[in-house]
Amino acid sequence: MTRGKTFNKLREKERQLRREIILDAAECVFASTPFSQVSMRRIAKEAGISAASIYTYFPDQESLFLESYLRRTKDIVAILKKISDEHGAGLLEKMTLAYISYITKQDVYSTMVAHFMLYSNLNMESVEKLNSIEQAVLDCFETAIIKSKVIGNTRLFAHALFASLNGIFITFHNYPGRKGEDVLRHMKRLALIMCNLFVPVDNHHP
Amino acid sequence: MTRGKTFNKLREKERQLRREIILDAAECVFASTPFSQVSMRRIAKEAGISAASIYTYFPDQESLFLESYLRRTKDIVAILKKISDEHGAGLLEKMTLAYISYITKQDVYSTMVAHFMLYSNLNMESVEKLNSIEQAVLDCFETAIIKSKVIGNTRLFAHALFASLNGIFITFHNYPGRKGEDVLRHMKRLALIMCNLFVPVDNHHP
DNA sequence: TGTACATCAGTGAACGCGCGTTCACTGATGTAC
DNA sequence: TGTACATCAGTGAACGCGCGTTCACTGATGTAC
Numbered sequence: 001m002t003r004g005k006t007f008n009k010l011r012e013k014e015r016q017l018r019r020e021i022i023l024d025a026a027e028c029v030f031a032s033t034p035f036s037q038v039s040m041r042r043i044a045k046e047a048g049i050s051a052a053s054i055y056t057y058f059p060d061q062e063s064l065f066l067e068s069y070l071r072r073t074k075d076i077v078a079i080l081k082k083i084s085d086e087h088g089a090g091l092l093e094k095m096t097l098a099y100i101s102y103i104t105k106q107d108v109y110s111t112m113v114a115h116f117m118l119y120s121n122l123n124m125e126s127v128e129k130l131n132s133i134e135q136a137v138l139d140c141f142e143t144a145i146i147k148s149k150v151i152g153n154t155r156l157f158a159h160a161l162f163a164s165l166n167g168i169f170i171t172f173h174n175y176p177g178r179k180g181e182d183v184l185r186h187m188k189r190l191a192l193i194m195c196n197l198f199v200p201v202d203n204h205h206p
Numbered sequence: 207m208t209r210g211k212t213f214n215k216l217r218e219k220e221r222q223l224r225r226e227i228i229l230d231a232a233e234c235v236f237a238s239t240p241f242s243q244v245s246m247r248r249i250a251k252e253a254g255i256s257a258a259s260i261y262t263y264f265p266d267q268e269s270l271f272l273e274s275y276l277r278r279t280k281d282i283v284a285i286l287k288k289i290s291d292e293h294g295a296g297l298l299e300k301m302t303l304a305y306i307s308y309i310t311k312q313d314v315y316s317t318m319v320a321h322f323m324l325y326s327n328l329n330m331e332s333v334e335k336l337n338s339i340e341q342a343v344l345d346c347f348e349t350a351i352i353k354s355k356v357i358g359n360t361r362l363f364a365h366a367l368f369a370s371l372n373g374i375f376i377t378f379h380n381y382p383g384r385k386g387e388d389v390l391r392h393m394k395r396l397a398l399i400m401c402n403l404f405v406p407v408d409n410h411h412p
Numbered sequence: 413t414g415t416a417c418a419t420c421a422g423t424g425a426a427c428g429c430g431c432g433t434t435c436a437c438t439g440a441t442g443t444a445c
Numbered sequence: 446t447g448t449a450c451a452t453c454a455g456t457g458a459a460c461g462c463g464c465g466t467t468c469a470c471t472g473a474t475g476t477a478c
Binding site: 222245246247257258266267 | 463464465466467470
């Protein structure tokens, strides 16, 4: 039955690829449409399939959304992890700016944060998944904080910094009157202020 | 026509009162229902009138939501303003905790922040209203920061602190596993960390 | 005081819409002999 | 190689639902004479 198993593996692989295509489409729609207009039909259209087909790969809308969000967050974690593995001064600044850049570039991310905040009808398993990925992000920030020789409850500091950066984004990314570049500059400026409060400039050049 | 005018004034006053009742109902529904389930019909039911009646007082749903949000925010501004008029050490701490307490108690507020973030199809006039009330909040924080003898770009600091507090709330108010009291304690702890980063303890007891 | 008319808040029913999801069915591909 | 059957991704159409909003109408109240 080796041949049979190989066939099955291939089939499973194809299935995974098709899932990815749907997830790609979902992100694309999330990124280009106001959240209220994101629907199974739109995502299906973007993926070039019928809405009914989505249900071959995801049990329901919530699962699709969650998985899409998790994939994005894993992306962030990978980026932050890489930075936290580095050494030298300005590590936390670098991470902070990377985080702000990412969530600005990928509107999907913040839209989904807000979504899961507003419609938290998630089952326990989903909540667990969300929690563990959030812990992973926090781990990265904490590592950077520790490496910056900050003294105190570093986990709490990581919480505070992480929350602050989210807040900066949410509060100002729709700042009326200004647009694009300006908003990003403002957010980065605020982010650096936060960052430097945690790691006084003294520590950067000891 | 004095009598006529008086009648008209009374009628106008009654009209305002009826508007208030609808706004009260809206807030009540916002506070007790997941956002996705907030609808004109529910608000009407809460107010004890028919859904159609709402349109006698508000042109459409968005106006109702916005006005509801503005009323809440004016409430916050009043509270913060009162605090910022005080003197003495720990002013900023006091304000910070008051803000966190308020937005925790009134889930309406944060839900709406997220709403206006997600569905920003507002017309210019609405955006203007949102902006000016946000400036009023920022004014309060800046005043407190100045009174705490912080040196630097106090406006930017106000931005950063305000955004951070919003972020703390949004990031942790659904913190899985913990509930109610614990979450509030955690948020307040983080808020105080933020606060003390801006106003080092030295400044509190000079 | 009585009567005819005007005003206007309030209503139930309906309109049109888009949604998430289901289902009977198609059609391509793989399997068995 | 050819044939009958099994599997399964994919589909269009439909279901049932709740939404925001509109509208013709009611009924209470105020106004004019």
